[in-house]
Amino acid sequence: MSEVTKTQEAPEAPVGKSGPGRSWLRFLSPDRGHWLWIVLVIALILPFQLVPFRVFQLTMVLVYAVALLGLNLLVGHGGQISLGHGAFFAVGAYTAAIMMDRWDTPYLLTLPVAAAVAFVLGLGLGVPAARLHGLYLALVTLAIAIFLVPLLKRFEDFTGGSMGLTLAKPQPPAWSGLAEDQWLYFLALAVAVAAFVLVAGLLRSRVGRALHALRDNEIAAEVMGVRLAFYKTLAFAWSALLAGAAGCVYTWVIGFVSPDSFTVNLSITLLAGIVVGGLGSQAGPVLGGLFVMFVPSFAQDVNKGAPGVIFGLLIIVVMYVAPTGLAGLAGRAARSFNRTLRKE
Known part of the structure; x- marks a missing residue:
């Protein structure tokens, strides 16, 4: 074989560095988005493999994930703080409940209205919030979550007062062949x-x-021409919109709303969920939804007398082990695993 032919041949891939045997590593790399498609395929299969109660739990994970997605937009990407996110969640839930109960509105039409109402309220909160920072902003948002519960109880003609509102859950269409729990799951998905x-x-x-x-440096952002008040207000509005949409789906799934379901504890739990899940990450809202759904029930099983203590201790442990949240911990583990395999 001539020297020219030899030089034109493709070099052999180094063992352990590349080649077909390592393509799956590149595909599953945490820096790529392929894992989203894998999660989606699994999510489509799960409701046909699990019992109804587990399907319900996963549906609630999706509901919380949507709410946490909005909180992640505000806190993780915008650098703001909110201890009143549960209030927007409640606004979306009650908007849908009142429309379905008082005006017999088709449930699908309640979703855009609930999201729009929450968006407008978030826009209204965002105007004064744009002038506040840190502890002051946290206190203002906390106050909203505190006075919402007595406010809902006061307007009994619309909200049902302390007794709340009981609603019929959306029924699956005949052509779907799905059970009620499966239909609600796919709506939430x-x-x-x-x-x-x-x-x-x-x-x-x-x-x-x-x-x-804004999140990285407000002064530098303003020097670069970023309108601080405008984008802070917009962040609150978009975050509230997603929380309102989640609250609407919550109403579909539960079929019941009451003021005691949306206390300040919900806002604190949601904030803890996104911090534990991973601020600013794609997987953070999903992991946070899993945390919000399953950890309190686990704490209840461990100690029925003090579930809050167990819940708080678990948060401390997770924050100690994974300061950047579960998403950051999973990303570091995946990258370490990939590096180990490449060295073999």
Whole structure:
């Protein structure tokens, strides 16, 4: 064989560095988005493999994930703080409940209205919040979560007062062949996918870049021409919109709303969920939803007398082991595993 032919041959891939045997590592790399498709395929299969109660739990995980997605947009990407996110969740839930109970509105039409009402309220809160920082902003948002419960009890003609409102759950259409729990799961999944796509597009736009600039350094962002008050207000509005949408789906799934379901504990739990899940990460809202759904029930099983103590201790342990949240811990573990395999 001539020297020219030899030089034209492709070099052999180094063992352990590349080649077909390592393509799956690149595909599952935490720096790529392929894992989202894998999670989506698994999510489509799960409701046909689990008992109804587990399907219900996963449905609630999706509901919380949508709410945490909005909180992640505000806290993780915008650098703001909110201890009143549960209030917007309640606004979406009650908007849907009142429309379905008082006006017999088709449940699908309640979703855009609930999201719009929460968006407007978030916009109204965002105006004064744009002038506040840190502890002051946290106290204002906390106050909203505190006075919401007595406010809902006061307007008994609309909200049902302390007794709340009981609603009929959406029934699956005959052509679907699905059980009620499966239909509600797929409704929640559709809303969650749409919400994640919306936020992904938002973060890739000028709005996302402005929010990141605000989070990193407000002074530098203002020097670069970012309108601080405008984007802070917009962050609150978009965050509230997603919380309202989650609250609407919550009403579909539970079929009941009452003021005691939306106390200040809900806002604190949601904030803990996104911090534990991973601020500013794609997987953070999903992992946070799993945490919010399953950890309190686990704490209840461990100690029925003091579930809050167990819940708090678990948060401390997770924050000690994974300061950047479960998403950061999973990312580091995956990268370490990939590096180990490449060295073999």
